Amino acid sequence: MGKLAGKKLLLLGERDGVPGPAMEACLKDSGAEIIFSATECFV
Amino acid sequence: MASVGIKSYAYCLNHAPETGSYYGGTPHEARTSGKEQEYVDALPKHLQTYDQALHYAPNQTYIGGISYEEFESLATPWTDNPLPDEKAQRYGKFGELMPEDEFLGLISACDEFELVWLEPSFAQAVSEKLAKDPFITEAIVKRVVRPKNMHDIAEIKAEVEERDGLYLYHDGKPVGCVRSGHPTDPCLTSHVLLENLAGKASGVLALLHLLKNSGLDAKDLDFVIECSEEGAGDVGQRAGGNFAKAIAEVAGCVNASGCDVRGFCAGPVNAMINAAAQVASGARKNIAVVAGGSIPKLYMNSRDHVKKGLRALEDCVGSFAVLMLPDDGTMPVMRLDVLGKHTVGAGGAPQAVTSALTFEPLQAAGLTFADVDRFAPELQNHEITEPAGAGNVPLANIKMIAALAVMKKAVEKADMMKFIKEHGTVGFAHTQGHIPAGVPFIGPGCELINEGKIKRFMVIGKGSLFLARLTNLADGASFLIEAPTGKPASSSAVTKDDVKALILEALSEVAGKLN
Numbered sequence: 001m002g003k004l005a006g007k008k009l010l011l012l013g014e015r016d017g018v019p020g021p022a023m024e025a026c027l028k029d030s031g032a033e034i035i036f037s038a039t040e041c042f043v
Numbered sequence: 044m045a046s047v048g049i050k051s052y053a054y055c056l057n058h059a060p061e062t063g064s065y066y067g068g069t070p071h072e073a074r075t076s077g078k079e080q081e082y083v084d085a086l087p088k089h090l091q092t093y094d095q096a097l098h099y100a101p102n103q104t105y106i107g108g109i110s111y112e113e114f115e116s117l118a119t120p121w122t123d124n125p126l127p128d129e130k131a132q133r134y135g136k137f138g139e140l141m142p143e144d145e146f147l148g149l150i151s152a153c154d155e156f157e158l159v160w161l162e163p164s165f166a167q168a169v170s171e172k173l174a175k176d177p178f179i180t181e182a183i184v185k186r187v188v189r190p191k192n193m194h195d196i197a198e199i200k201a202e203v204e205e206r207d208g209l210y211l212y213h214d215g216k217p218v219g220c221v222r223s224g225h226p227t228d229p230c231l232t233s234h235v236l237l238e239n240l241a242g243k244a245s246g247v248l249a250l251l252h253l254l255k256n257s258g259l260d261a262k263d264l265d266f267v268i269e270c271s272e273e274g275a276g277d278v279g280q281r282a283g284g285n286f287a288k289a290i291a292e293v294a295g296c297v298n299a300s301g302c303d304v305r306g307f308c309a310g311p312v313n314a315m316i317n318a319a320a321q322v323a324s325g326a327r328k329n330i331a332v333v334a335g336g337s338i339p340k341l342y343m344n345s346r347d348h349v350k351k352g353l354r355a356l357e358d359c360v361g362s363f364a365v366l367m368l369p370d371d372g373t374m375p376v377m378r379l380d381v382l383g384k385h386t387v388g389a390g391g392a393p394q395a396v397t398s399a400l401t402f403e404p405l406q407a408a409g410l411t412f413a414d415v416d417r418f419a420p421e422l423q424n425h426e427i428t429e430p431a432g433a434g435n436v437p438l439a440n441i442k443m444i445a446a447l448a449v450m451k452k453a454v455e456k457a458d459m460m461k462f463i464k465e466h467g468t469v470g471f472a473h474t475q476g477h478i479p480a481g482v483p484f485i486g487p488g489c490e491l492i493n494e495g496k497i498k499r500f501m502v503i504g505k506g507s508l509f510l511a512r513l514t515n516l517a518d519g520a521s522f523l524i525e526a527p528t529g530k531p532a533s534s535s536a537v538t539k540d541d542v543k544a545l546i547l548e549a550l551s552e553v554a555g556k557l558n
Binding site: 013014015016017018019020021022025038039041042043 | 308344390391392393421423428431432433434436439440474476479505507509510515517
């Protein structure tokens with residue numbers, strides 16, 4: 001819990017960086033609501 | 044240890060700025076939406092000429108015009124440091140950079156269904172130019188001027204305006220068209236067929252170079268595995284294939300057959316593993332792994348290049364080919380006991396992915412990070428990706444590998460930057476999806492091995508499976524290439540693991556009898 005508690009999150013991941021599901025896993029217990037998560041490829 | 048020999052390799056580029064500025068995914072979307080007229084109008088001012096493309100260091104590195112070591116030592120940005128004329132030639136050690144008009148002729152030559160029409164004087168002119176290319180066969184040159192594939196500009200105009208064809212351009216003017224393959228089938232539109240025929244034609248060019256580079260007669264090629272990202276089919280099976288056999292046919296490989304392997308950008312690495320297993324087991328005498336390139340990827344990042352006043356560099360359709368033979372002890376070898384696999388259960392965290400593709404296969408083979416002289420992950424040219432906000436992809440990958448090496452205590456933290464510099468690779472490939480996926484380093488890496496400068500390198504490809512909306516997963520695969528062993532490999536050799544398994548089986552039998 002911290003400054004993200006109660007916030008709504010849009011997560012945009014990247015294949016060669018941090019993918020969406022990995023961010024979701026990290027933020028699972030943050031108290032924030034993940035309203036959108038996706039991974040994109042820019043190459 | 045099962046292994047296979049890497050006999051030869053070929054890398055080609057087809058310059059396609061006009062085709063790309065109409066049918067590259069980003070420009071095409073902007074043109075059809077009608078919402079980005081400013082970008083559409085500005086793009087032509089940012090295109091590079093064929094001569095500029097020839098003088099651009101990453102392109103020459105790709106086709107083997109300069110060595111990888113020389114490339115690493117060059118001043119950047121490469122756009123501001125063009126190569127001298129003597130190093131900016133059409134033909135390199137691995138392949139060529141073909142001009143766009145000849146590429147259109149080659150696409151027409153690869154058409155079996157009267158789908159590509161060229162204006163007669165244009166067809167005649169490009170056939171004469173292609174005849175001077177020492178890698179293009181006489182049969183291909185003749186196909187460019189087949190009467191059924193030549194039509195005057197009025198007929199071409201009618202085909203485009205009345206029957207959903209697509210214009211092909213040269214010097215700002217229509218010189219031909221790709222026709223629709225079916226009145227209603229969405230898999231056979233002129234746009235899809237242009238992409239597929241360009242993929243086929245660029246694959247043919249790479250295979251022709253491979254045959255010359257290796258000295259293998261076209262008739263002696265046994266099998267082709269194609270690994271691009273295109274899907275050829277009709278409405279009943281929209282990616283049924285088969286590019287491999289179609290490419291082999293045009294290249295005159297009458298005794299070959301083939302099949303396609305797909306996996307987004309991980310396709311080529313998986314195709315290499317597939318081919319190596321078949322050759323090492325004796326199932327095939329030899330295999331050419333081949334991939335043509337992608338029209339939709341042309342100018343993918345050009346919105347940002349235009350916005351920032353930069354040259355739009357994504358103007359080449361890329362292709363590659365690798366020939367594998369049984370390991371006779373004289374060629375660089377691909378090992379089949381050190382294969383990285385990004386499993387379903389590994390998850391998507393960067394550390395887990397990197398571990399699955401590097402640490403785990405190396406550990407299983409008794410190797411460590413420092414034993415690998417070079418890691419070749421996704422090799423996109425960062426002068427293309429950085430202005431578009433996608434970063435320096437090969438650098439990001441080697442940083443992750445170095446961090447993992449530190450975590451696993453294979454490298455001291457203080458030596459991390461040294462490891463990145465010495466064991467990483469600088470990207471020089473076009474953003475052609477599957478083309479940059481580690482495989483561009485097979486040629487330069489094998490050259491370095493043959494010169495005795497390195498002993499071992501790892502090729503890593505990653506695929507964005509989630510783009511197909513079937514799964515949220517990405518994929519990845521990797522393999523090692525090493526110096527020749529000096530003695531032929533035997534696929535039936537008994538390994539230490541085999542001996543362990545036999546001993547355990549025998550002990551288990553004895554234990555059973557004691558009970």
